[in-house]
Structure formats: C-alpha cells, structure tokens
Amino acid sequence: MSRETAAAQNRKELKMKDRPLILVTNDDGHRAPGLRKLIELMRELGEVVVIASEHSMSGMAHAVTIQTPLRPRLVCEEDGYREFVSNGTPVDNVKLGKHSVLLDRWPDLVVSGINHGSNASINIIYSGTMGAVLEAAIDNIPAIGFSLDDFSHNADFSHLDSYINQITQKVLNEGLPEGVSLNVNFPKASGRPIKGIKVCRQAKARWVEDFEERTDPYGRKYYWMGGKFENGDGRPNTDEKALEENYVSVVPVHFDFTAHRFIDQLKF
Amino acid sequence: MSRETAAAQNRKELKMKDRPLILVTNDDGHRAPGLRKLIELMRELGEVVVIASEHSMSGMAHAVTIQTPLRPRLVCEEDGYREFVSNGTPVDNVKLGKHSVLLDRWPDLVVSGINHGSNASINIIYSGTMGAVLEAAIDNIPAIGFSLDDFSHNADFSHLDSYINQITQKVLNEGLPEGVSLNVNFPKASGRPIKGIKVCRQAKARWVEDFEERTDPYGRKYYWMGGKFENGDGRPNTDEKALEENYVSVVPVHFDFTAHRFIDQLKF
Numbered sequence: 001m002s003r004e005t006a007a008a009q010n011r012k013e014l015k016m017k018d019r020p021l022i023l024v025t026n027d028d029g030h031r032a033p034g035l036r037k038l039i040e041l042m043r044e045l046g047e048v049v050v051i052a053s054e055h056s057m058s059g060m061a062h063a064v065t066i067q068t069p070l071r072p073r074l075v076c077e078e079d080g081y082r083e084f085v086s087n088g089t090p091v092d093n094v095k096l097g098k099h100s101v102l103l104d105r106w107p108d109l110v111v112s113g114i115n116h117g118s119n120a121s122i123n124i125i126y127s128g129t130m131g132a133v134l135e136a137a138i139d140n141i142p143a144i145g146f147s148l149d150d151f152s153h154n155a156d157f158s159h160l161d162s163y164i165n166q167i168t169q170k171v172l173n174e175g176l177p178e179g180v181s182l183n184v185n186f187p188k189a190s191g192r193p194i195k196g197i198k199v200c201r202q203a204k205a206r207w208v209e210d211f212e213e214r215t216d217p218y219g220r221k222y223y224w225m226g227g228k229f230e231n232g233d234g235r236p237n238t239d240e241k242a243l244e245e246n247y248v249s250v251v252p253v254h255f256d257f258t259a260h261r262f263i264d265q266l267k268f
Numbered sequence: 269m270s271r272e273t274a275a276a277q278n279r280k281e282l283k284m285k286d287r288p289l290i291l292v293t294n295d296d297g298h299r300a301p302g303l304r305k306l307i308e309l310m311r312e313l314g315e316v317v318v319i320a321s322e323h324s325m326s327g328m329a330h331a332v333t334i335q336t337p338l339r340p341r342l343v344c345e346e347d348g349y350r351e352f353v354s355n356g357t358p359v360d361n362v363k364l365g366k367h368s369v370l371l372d373r374w375p376d377l378v379v380s381g382i383n384h385g386s387n388a389s390i391n392i393i394y395s396g397t398m399g400a401v402l403e404a405a406i407d408n409i410p411a412i413g414f415s416l417d418d419f420s421h422n423a424d425f426s427h428l429d430s431y432i433n434q435i436t437q438k439v440l441n442e443g444l445p446e447g448v449s450l451n452v453n454f455p456k457a458s459g460r461p462i463k464g465i466k467v468c469r470q471a472k473a474r475w476v477e478d479f480e481e482r483t484d485p486y487g488r489k490y491y492w493m494g495g496k497f498e499n500g501d502g503r504p505n506t507d508e509k510a511l512e513e514n515y516v517s518v519v520p521v522h523f524d525f526t527a528h529r530f531i532d533q534l535k536f
Contacts, residue, residue, distance in 0.1 A: 263469065
C-alpha cells in the first residue's frame with residue numbers, strides 16, 4: 001500500500017469510526033416502505049445496521065421469543081451498511097443488536113419505524129415498534145420510534161424527512177436522560193404543511209373492541225377482533241391533540257410502570 | 269315449584285347476582301398449577317370465568333393477535349363457574365372477557381396468575397400475566413397480577429392463600445383509582461414465614477442477555493437467548509428489595525408511559 005493510499009485508508013477508517021452506529025428496526029417487517037424510508041434517512045447520518053423481522057410483528061408489543069431459537073441472517077452488506085432479517089420480534093432484534101453475535105459494539109442510537117399507523121396514546125402499549133424503543137432505553141441506548149398516522153402500505157412518507165432528520169440529529173448530539181426515549185408520531189399527509197413539533201403527553205384513549213363471529217367450514221365458531229378508537233382525553237397537551245392539529249407529536253417515554261402518586265395511599 | 273322452593277331459588281339467584289364476577293387468566297397456559305391455585309381461591313370469593321391460553325404465553329407482554337382469528341372454547345361449566353381455553357394471548361383473553369361473545373356482563377375484577385416466576389421490576393414489561401392486568405385497567409376494570417418468585421412448574425404456592433385473599437378482598441371492596449392496577453409478587457417458599465406486605469416501586473433492573481450459538485443439522489447457525497438478571501437499584505422501597513427481605517411486594521402500576529418530568533426540558 002502506498003503512503004497516500006494508507007493515509008486515505010486511515011482517514012476513511014477514522015471517518016467510519018467517528019460516524020455513529022445506528023440500529024434500525026420496525027414491526028411491519030423488513031419489506032415495509034416505512035422501514036426502507038427510515039434506512040435511507042439514517043444512512044445519511046451514520047453507519048447503519050438493520051435488524052428487521054421476516055414477517056409483520058405488528059401488535060407484538062414487548063414480546064420476546066423464548067421457546068424457539070433466533071435465526072438472524074445477513075442479507076446485505078455494503079460500505080457502512082449491514083442488513084439482517086430475523087425470525088424474532090422487534091424486542092428480540094434490539095437484544096440481538098446489543099450482542100457480539102451480530103455487532104462488535106453497541107449501537108449509539110436505535111430508531112424504529114417508520115410505522116404504518118399511529119403509535120400515539122394507548123397504541124404505544126400494543127406496538128412492536130415502540131417495544132424495540134423501550135428495550136433500547138432499558139439499556140440506556142438513546143432510542144426513537146417514528147410512526148405515521150396512516151395504516152396504508154402505500155402511505156406517503158415524503159413530508160417527514162426534515163423532521164426525522166432534525167429529531168435524530170438532536171438525539172445524536174445531545175443524548176437523552178437515563179431511561180427516557182421518544183415516541184414520535186406524524187400526521188398523515190394531507191397537502192397542508194405540518195405546523196411544527198409539539199412535545200406532549202400520552203393521551204388517555206382506548207380501543208373499544210368488536211368481535212365478528214364466523215363459522216369455519218367444519219362448523220366451529222371463530223372470532224375476528226376489530227375495534228374502534230375512542231379518545232376521551234380533552235386535555236390540551238396530548239399527542240392525539242397535536243396530531244389532530246397537524247403537528248408532529250413527541251412524547252418522552254419511560255418504562256417505569258409505577259403509579260407513584262398511589263404508593264402512599266395504598267395501605268395493607 | 270312450591271313457594272319454599274321458589275323462595276330458595278330466588279335467594280340463590282340473588283346471591284349469585286350479588287357475587288362479583290371474577291375473570292381469571294394467566295400466561296403460563298390453562299394447565300399451569302399457579303392458575304389452578306388462583307381459580308380455587310377465586311371461587312371462594314365470587315362467580316368465576318376463566319379464559320386461559322391453550323399454550324404458554326410467557327414473554328408475550330401486551331401482544332395482541334391480529335393476523336389470525338380467536339377460537340375460545342368452553343371446556344367446563346358448573347354452577348358459578350365457566351372455563352374457556354383460547355388460542356390468544358393473555359391480552360386477547362381479557363378483550364374476549366369484556367365481550368358479549370363469551371360473557372353477558374363485564375367482570376368486576378380481573379386477576380392474572382399465579383405466575384410461575386417473578387414479575388417484579390423490569391419483568392413487568394415482558395410479562396403476559398401483567399399484560400392482561402394492564403389491559404383490564406385500560407377499561408377501568410380493577411385488576412391484580414399475582415406472581416411467585418419461583419419459575420418451577422412444581423413451585424410451592426401453599427404460603428400465599430391468606431395474602432391473595434386479603435389483597436383481592438380489599439380490591440373487591442374498595443376498588444382502585446382510575447387506570448391503576450396492582451403488580452403483586454411473592455417470595456419463593458423458604459420455610460421462613462412471610463413478613464407482611466410492602467407497597468413499593470418498580471426497581472430499575474434489567475436482563476443482560478447472552479446468546480448461545482449453535483449449528484443445526486443443515487449447517488445453519490441459530491441462537492438461544494438466555495440472560496442474567498441484574499438489579500442495580502439500591503433504593504430502599506423497591507419491589508426487588510421487598511422480595512429479598514421476604515415481604516410480599518405490591519406495586520400500583522399504570523399504563524401512562526409519559527416521562528412527565530422531561531416534557532418541559534425537551535425543546536425543538
């Protein structure tokens with residue numbers, strides 16, 4: 001190797017080393033357009049490793065795979081980019097990403113999404129996208145979940161680039177407090193420009209389920225679960241309100257389930 | 269029917285109607301000894317409906333089944349008692365229990381467990397047992413998760429009766445604040461008497477994963493996920509500390525993930 005080539009190589013290595021390692025995952029599976037968009041945006045900001053699920057893991061929440069082994073496989077390798085597909089859940093994928101089996105160092109940032117569908121309000125608790133984010137936060141890895149309020153496979157993600165860039169750069173530069181991660185939701189593309197970013201709280205909303213009864217060809221009953229979303233939270237600073245008003249909602253979230261205010265009231 | 273028989277029938281109906289309807293579920297599956305124990309205890313306190321999963325749903329967290337239909341089937345019916353087995357997750361089972369497809373009224377209480385293994389500290393986030401409890405709380409149904417710090421299938425549950433009775437009766441009589449449910453964990457049977465009940469906070473602990481690499485007969489690598497539990501929380505009033513000191517830990521929990529303290533600090 002000539003001295004010039006060696007110097008160039010050194011510069012390149014230094015540059016690669018200085019670039020943050022970003023782990024990208026989601027819950028809609030490795031083919032989802034939302035994941036592809038997020039990968040494209042992250043590759044501008046750092047070295048990227050994708051660990052995504054083979055199939056949709058929507059609604060898998062914080063589930064982990066304990067009864068079958070995990071089978072991540074490398075499907076793409078380029079300069080500063082590796083992509084794995086796994087049979088695990090989003091939380092499994094983050095766990096794999098912290099380990100020497102796939103990566104030689106921990107990621108500097110975990111991003112998950114862009115989810116096809118909102119994860120605002122109570123949706124966070126069912127969300128595999130946000131399960132991955134909370135899992136990273138348990139290990140103090142800064143993490144952001146991005147979701148678009150549009151369930152369609154062909155959802156329009158074109159209005160999100162500058163916001164994803166801004167939020168990600170901020171977290172890369174400043175980090176996040178211990179155990180805190182971000183639940184970012186975007187309003188559906190409407191032609192109207194997004195008004196800005198609102199930092200807000202999780203709305204108290206819920207799904208009112210509805211079961212459709214059917215009978216299979218063998219005479220046995222089965223039920224399809226459906227539901228209607230019901231937001232009864234009238235407070236001004238909620239994520240649902242922000243989305244309704246065409247803002248990006250950012251909720252700082254944590255994994256402490258304790259209802260602290262009730263500790264002193266509860267006596268045995 | 270004679271007047272006496274009719275009166276007796278009326279008294280019986282009134283008594284049944286006055287008895288609370290208790291929905292029992294778990295995540296270890298319908299055959300788990302911990303579930304059987306909980307059913308036995310609950311039948312002393314009210315009318316009982318069990319909706320439990322066919323197979324173990326351990327580690328399924330708040331997962332919901334959205335890609336396949338649910339197939340609950342009645343496997344036992346006696347006076348004041350019905351038992352269903354379903355192919356769904358613990359959260360699905362609670363959703364089914366709120367619906368006219370199986371029950372004609374909402375349960376007055378949801379209890380989940382007794383889990384074979386602790387759900388204290390960070391274990392709550394992976395727990396199907398606690399997923400069921402949080403799901404009930406979303407709909408303002410009082411709910412309690414009971415877990416024993418012993419993973420064994422043949423765990424000794426004999427030291428828990430009076431505590432489960434006391435905690436359940438209290439919740440039946442007094443209810444719980446809106447959106448709050450209880451994560452109750454018991455120390456493993458040790459011969460030493462349990463010291464009492466401590467109302468406490470979720471400890472900040474985590475699992476440090478470990479992946480064991482193997483090669484299948486076809487030459488492909490796969491990984492078994494294992495892990496070591498690590499509690500770095502030295503605060504005095506945590507659930508882990510209570511268990512360590514041979515107390516029953518009771519953590520009031522909610523489903524608001526917002527890190528409220530960080531809302532004002534985060535600026536865009």
